[in-house]
Amino acid sequence: MPTLQDVAKLAGVSSATVSRTFNNPELVDFATRSKVTAAIRKSGYTRNETARSLATRSSRTVGILTDTFVSNYFAPILEGASKLLGQYGYYATVAATEHNLSDAESTDSQIRAWRSLIDRQVESIIMLAFMESADLAHLAKEFPKSIVIGTSIDADQHQCITFDHYIGGRLAAEHLLKNGHHNIVMITGPTHKQDSVQRGQGFIDKLKEHDIQLGINQIFIGDYTFQGGRNAMRKIIESGQNPTAVFAQNDDMALGVASECYNAGIAVPKDTSIVGFDNSNLSTVMSPPLTTIDQPLMLMSRAAATLALNISYGRAHQTPLENPQTHFIPTLIERDSVANIRT
Amino acid sequence: MPTLQDVAKLAGVSSATVSRTFNNPELVDFATRSKVTAAIRKSGYTRNETARSLATRSSRTVGILTDTFVSNYFAPILEGASKLLGQYGYYATVAATEHNLSDAESTDSQIRAWRSLIDRQVESIIMLAFMESADLAHLAKEFPKSIVIGTSIDADQHQCITFDHYIGGRLAAEHLLKNGHHNIVMITGPTHKQDSVQRGQGFIDKLKEHDIQLGINQIFIGDYTFQGGRNAMRKIIESGQNPTAVFAQNDDMALGVASECYNAGIAVPKDTSIVGFDNSNLSTVMSPPLTTIDQPLMLMSRAAATLALNISYGRAHQTPLENPQTHFIPTLIERDSVANIRT
């Protein structure tokens, strides 16, 4: 691999000049510039970003911390962030924690992944909300150039892209109510997750305002997975409650519910209606297409990336991009999985 | 951020010694080693990987070149490769091309993404088979430390992780035959893609061996997407052929087929059977679960990562890992989407 020096020699100029024709071409005379350009082409030179990063003390990369790549949640976030970053000449690099570990090991793995990002000199870190808020807050405190996406952590030295899960829950309830449902059941996400409790709270509150109490036997604990949704739906069927509608706190579980209905010969939405949450890829692909709450992950991750860029620009005394929207409001996407049973 | 120098000063040793206690602790005296360790802990030092890369001329990272993150194909590959690499202290970094471009722009975008990887000094590049073989071959020639996954390109200065799509096609046909199907239809992937033509050829050949000719009107051109599958199935229905079975060349399209059947009131598998290809996440989550051909992407990407590691180890005169399996054979995963109509 040829270096700047090689090119300089070939063009008969100093390496400083070559560097300038790369970074500030307007500073170099037209004639020498074209000599240099020719030499670059001839030698097949490409810049060594590592050396550049070291010299400029800026890596132009932002880290993304996640727990897994195989997820409907992660993909649009990575897509949105990396494309936006790319538009500004920045890179995204991602670190994932290991899986299926004990709690202690898992914390360890998270810290290792996080540290690997810092070691690689990322200029900021976008953290997905896969761990407990307290842990997120802890990491964000250690590394103030953190952005958390999907949940809010109360500490102000970092920034959050938030989504109103509570309102989302209310919207789901409202839609069911509007369609005449009273005998309703809910499948939650992991109970220790903020977003899940908020979705649940919004749902419960809205129902209560219409004098419908969601009892303990109408709430089933899930885990945001397809299998979790299936298991919960099986229990629901076995319970003999025959709800007219089920609210699954995410689309993966909603698909599980639909699958279990299929097995049990329950028609959706005729026999039981389903509303999901997230508006993931899955929701358009199901039969029938799923009525769900939209969480605009792609937009949210673009916003996070914009925040990240502004952190970098601030450090470099460049003018920041416009401030992005930082709080997102859900909307309900009506498709075909809930029936109007109003008579 | 404290540097090696800072730690050295704090511990009263040279920076070389600090570096050694990081990289070759056995070379430094126990007493000074503990002084250094204390200083590291006290200062909160973490190594600057950028500087290290420059000094050692090794980035310990391998690049992955893809076209998109939102794909059932990409996720398991990224997952497999990055986890394996992580086990050996290496990093994966991914570059994606932009989308929805004209041909010329798209080639341009591919080259930019690829170059960005090289600029970042990756030690090898794992390329997914999202572009034409000829283009892949071209890039692999420019950068011999390339590994292509999912297809084979004939040039020997690089390495391929291949999968026998042809046999996969045969397997699909065999299974349909075994279950008594004769009136069969096939939906292909993009016709310019190697894997698609191989899958198709295997399918056609096997059928022919049993005296079943797949006519031109029994082959529908798809594009490996859900919508493509739907559209094709609609055409199939409109054609009035009433096939007893359809072979979709990937699972996304198979899901589209199932969806269209649902809309048309066609029962799967009672009225029409479906076999897919890839054994992606989708296949277990469909109703009914999809009979499909397994392409073990996670294993394949782990193999690719192993090859990548061996390239790096070779360069550093380290002893290579064991040679991984480099050619993968499909198996059919029988689930519930094909009916036995043998009488």
Next chain:
DNA sequence: CTGAAAGCGCTTACAG
């Protein structure tokens, strides 16, 4: 076992 020194490939004031 440890340190001084050179070097990795760039960038960027500073002079001219």
Next chain:
DNA sequence: CTGAAAGCGCTTACAG
């Protein structure tokens, strides 16, 4: 407009 020089934060022969 251009170049010599110092420096970014490490590593690694080379001496001792």
